[in-house]
Amino acid sequence: xxxxxxxxxxxxxxxxxxxxxxxxxxxxxxxxxxxxxxxxxxxxxxxxxxxxxxxxxxxxxxxxxxxxxxxxxxxxxxxxxxxxxxxxxxxxxxxxx
Numbered sequence: 001x002x003x004x005x006x007x008x009x010x011x012x013x014x015x016x017x018x019x020x021x022x023x024x025x026x027x028x029x030x031x032x033x034x035x036x037x038x039x040x041x042x043x044x045x046x047x048x049x050x051x052x053x054x055x056x057x058x059x060x061x062x063x064x065x066x067x068x069x070x071x072x073x074x075x076x077x078x079x080x081x082x083x084x085x086x087x088x089x090x091x092x093x094x095x096x097x
Contacts, residue, residue: 030056030084037079042069047097054090056080059097066094 035043
């Protein structure tokens with residue numbers, strides 16, 4: 001059995017949080033990863049709500065935020081999956097808070 005190189009907590013924690021969120025269905029475990037991925041300005045107006053089957057439901061402060069973020073979905077998915085691991089989040093759904 002080959003040994004893997006040691007990983008830092010910063011590398012491991014997002015993947016652990018993604019597993020917890022997927023198993024529980026509660027996206028709140030992903031708040032630190034979401035905030036780091038999208039930046040402070042977007043994070044101020046959004047919050048991960050649930051993660052099921054690769055779909056992350058994100059609550060947003062307004063319809064304008066939902067529209068703006070839906071146009072940025074591909075970029076947001078890339079940023080999230082860079083931290084969580086490829087394919088951890090396959091789709092984003094934005095709903096009003």
